[in-house]
Amino acid sequence: MGAVRRYGQACPVATAMDVLGERWTVLILRELLLGPKRFTEILGRMPSIGPNRLTDRLRTLHSIGVVSKAEPTPEYALTEFGEGLRTPIIGLGLWGLGLMSSGVDSSTARPDMVALCMTEAADPGRLADLALECDVDAGERFSMSVSDGVLQVRSGPSRASSPSTIVCDAGTFIELSLGSETPSAAVSSGRLATGGDSAAVSRLFEVFADAARRHIAVQPAPLAT
Secondary structure: OOOOOOOOOOOHHHHHHHHHOOOOHHHHHHHHOOOOEOHHHHHHHOHHHOHHHHHHHHHHHHHOOOEEEEOOOOEEEEOHHHHOOHHHHHHHHHHHHHHOOOOOOOOOOOHHHHHHHHHHHOOHHHHOOOOEEEEEEOOOEEEEEEEOOEEEEEEOOOOOOOOEEEEEOHHHHHHHHHOOOOHHHHHHOOOEEEEOOHHHHHHHHHHHHHHHHHHOOOOOOOOOO
């Protein structure tokens, strides 16, 4: 393992970046915000990292107590210390959504990450009277649950016995979440299919769209030179 390059400044931001500044590190943590994962699952989400570099990054994160490794089938998860990164990483994601406002490349889109951003952005007051367990198939499988005003998003299918369902492509899910498409219009055009409590699903997308309007700073037009 190569030596970690440090900024050498007695500054909290610089100290954090000593750990997080290496390429891929934040994206590894991004995956673990959606729940524990095996090495191969993380690698499958970011194949360009390569197994050697992923091993190196996980070893570093484990050594400083950000990530735990459970046996016998190794599974990596955020520790309580690592969970402290949830809000700042999701904050970066919300800022990044503004850079996607001009369009979404559905071949690389990550709807689960857009949903994850909404766990911090959505208004708890608007979620308070909403109860939903939902299985999402939007090019990848993940689940969303709302209870007592709290939204949770996890990789993989819902653990509920009879969840509501959302089926659409990645681009449609993101458009619904950002408010550039409505659930009723997407259903009418055949881009969205829902099952179970469709009214609750529509309400959740309305909450997402409201959060997007309130939290996402859209990238300004380039300045004239």
